[in-house]
Amino acid sequence: MGLPGLLGLLVLLLWPQIRAEEGILHATDAENSSTEKDYCITYNSNWTALPSTFVNATYYKLENLTSSTLCSASEIPRVDLKDKAVVVMAGKCSILIKGVIAQSNGAKLLLVASKDGLLLPQDNRTGFNDLTIPLAYVRYKDVVGMSQVFGSSISVTLYSPPFPPFDYSILVIFLISVFTVALGGYWSGLSELEDLRPSPSSDEMQQRKPKDENVTFTPLTVILFFVICCVMLLLLYFFYKWLVYVIIGVFCLASAMSLFNCLSALIRNVPYGRCRISCFHKSAEVRLLVLAAFCIAVSVTWAVFRNEDRWSWILQDILGIAFCLNFIKTLRMPNFKACVILLGLLLLYDVFFVFITPFLTKNGESIMVEVAAGPSGNTEKNGESLVEVPAESNVTHEKLPVVIRVPRLEYSAMTLCGMSFSLLGFGDIIVPGLLAAYCRRFDVRTSSSSVYFISCTIAYAVGMVITFIVLMVMKTGQPALLYLVPCTLITSSAIAWMRKEMKKFWNGGAYEIMEQTDNAANEENITRGEQELE
Structure with missing residues (x-):
């Protein structure tokens, strides 16, 4: 081997x-809802239950804070986050800590942007029972793309299409x-x-x-x-x-x-193509x-x-x-x-x-x-x-x-x-x-x-x-x-x-050796007994 x-x-x-729980970020122009586009997200369904479609979903105005990792309240700029969706950068602290800070400032949705692709939200939820807002990871390049398509006026919602x-x-x-x-x-x-x-050279069955x-x-x-x-x-x-x-x-x-x-x-x-070549x-x-x-x-x-x-x-x-x-x-x-x-x-x-x-x-x-x-x-x-x-x-x-x-x-x-x-x-x-x-x-x-x-x-x-x-x-x-x-x-x-083969099945090949040894010992005992009788 x-x-x-x-x-x-x-x-x-x-x-x-392992299966990444994937969903969709549906973005629209807050001033002109006819323009819309979808982006991929990952989320933890044990933390957040997302609707299966964006129809009749609640939209939140997106506040772009990707200049911050939101690991402390001091990182929040002087903007109103009440009833908004917030996007911040990944790194330095857990997504749960970011979520607590965002929720305490009135945010309704937290997106965490990553430059390394989509991450898996798998942190320990113990001690964060009061955290109720949806949390999701999004690609940083998609956040940049949203800004280019919609400018600064963006409304977003999350949904997760059902599996077949x-x-x-x-x-x-x-x-x-x-x-x-x-x-x-x-x-x-x-x-x-x-x-x-x-073996071809032997007349007896040998293993x-x-x-x-x-x-x-x-x-x-x-x-x-x-x-x-x-x-x-x-x-x-x-x-x-x-x-x-x-x-x-x-x-x-x-x-x-x-x-x-x-x-x-x-x-x-x-039986074909068996020609051989020799070397060394x-x-x-x-x-x-x-x-x-x-x-x-x-x-x-x-x-x-x-x-x-x-x-x-x-x-x-x-x-x-x-x-x-x-x-x-x-x-x-x-x-x-x-x-x-x-x-x-x-x-x-x-x-x-x-x-x-x-x-x-x-x-x-x-x-x-x-x-x-x-x-x-x-x-x-x-x-x-x-x-x-x-x-x-x-x-x-x-x-x-x-x-x-x-x-x-x-x-x-x-x-x-x-x-x-x-x-x-x-x-x-x-x-x-x-x-x-x-x-x-x-x-x-x-x-x-x-x-x-x-x-x-x-x-x-x-x-x-x-x-x-x-x-x-x-x-x-x-x-x-x-x-x-x-x-x-x-x-x-x-x-x-x-x-009724458990002993043999349990011992496998060793059982045959044991059996042969026992048989040989029994034969020896019988022979010895016969000699003693004589």
Whole structure:
């Protein structure tokens, strides 16, 4: 699997489902309402409920205070803010503090302009229960554009178009995830059959030595991996702007290798084009060399154009599927005990860093969400303080490439806010996929007609459905492992109990060794007993 693969595995769990809550700022000329224009905003629906349309909405005259960050009352110029919408610059303090100051001076709406694109309002609301005015982020370039279009006479209102009744991007993600888990598990089973196939030079059935690229996780290795994951997440939290490029590089290398492994497994079954070339006393098939060049080209193309949202997501998903398939096939769980330890620890990992860390961090932010979303807009960590970072309006913040991305084409605000994506982390595919792969290999070893593998795959699909239902009901990102782990573990355990194979399923390959040892010991005891009788 190599160092790139192991490093890639350390970060595949760092991305929960995150969706920016987007809305629209509808601006009109306060003196001539026939002129109007829309701009994109981001807001927190847990703080503010926006109407679904601007029809019959209340408009407020906009007061442009972008020369101020509004972090103290002394920054307010001598203007009347009563019953107005106010736009100020981001930076120096929380959007909630700006909102309190604006509300105390009579403002009815606060817009915070950012030069670094749209931010996500995710601050800790504790202690701000009296804050009732709507808060939203807007691009600074849009504020400048409004002034050029409408002059100083601007009236604004906010609204958020409803999402369509059914989001087809979720269906696509569901099909991709279930397909990847099923195919990865099936491929792992084929690899197990290859290992069990007798050697051509032997007359007896002998188990082949596992291939070098296969890696087995023992319970101790699982615990060590869990600790490394926690350390890696904390390092990314504090040193994101440097480590993100390391992760991008690792993903490029690991995904290119994974794509080659997946495609070469297909090509080797084709009986054509097997001509070879020799160099430095080594030979290789020409078609595999061409395939390697193709995989490297796909990975490099994605790396160069990774921020082109209109089409780069296709390459990322192709590389991501190959990445997940290769790991599910390559990384082997020795028994169900190791699966329970791995899935249980990573479930706790997901829940702790998403739901518990907001109570431990100074700003009430989730470490998992903070790392997944990237650096917070126009600020960066500098020791103990937050300092404003000058940037152009077209700056793109790097994101960790550890997700399957599918655009939400039906969303009506897409043209204003850019492409909106539904996301699923690689960890939500690979971690349950390792259990499905173990079930498939257990089926192969026990000749159980794929009952464990099929049941686990169906349980994974049911867990994904539950995840999406909760996502749509709660309207906020969910750690998918919270639903996938119980579904897959409980189902696999139930099948083992029903078939009365729990001991064998729990111990896996070790059970056969134990059984052989017990049989040998029993035979030795019987022989010894017979000798004593004689």
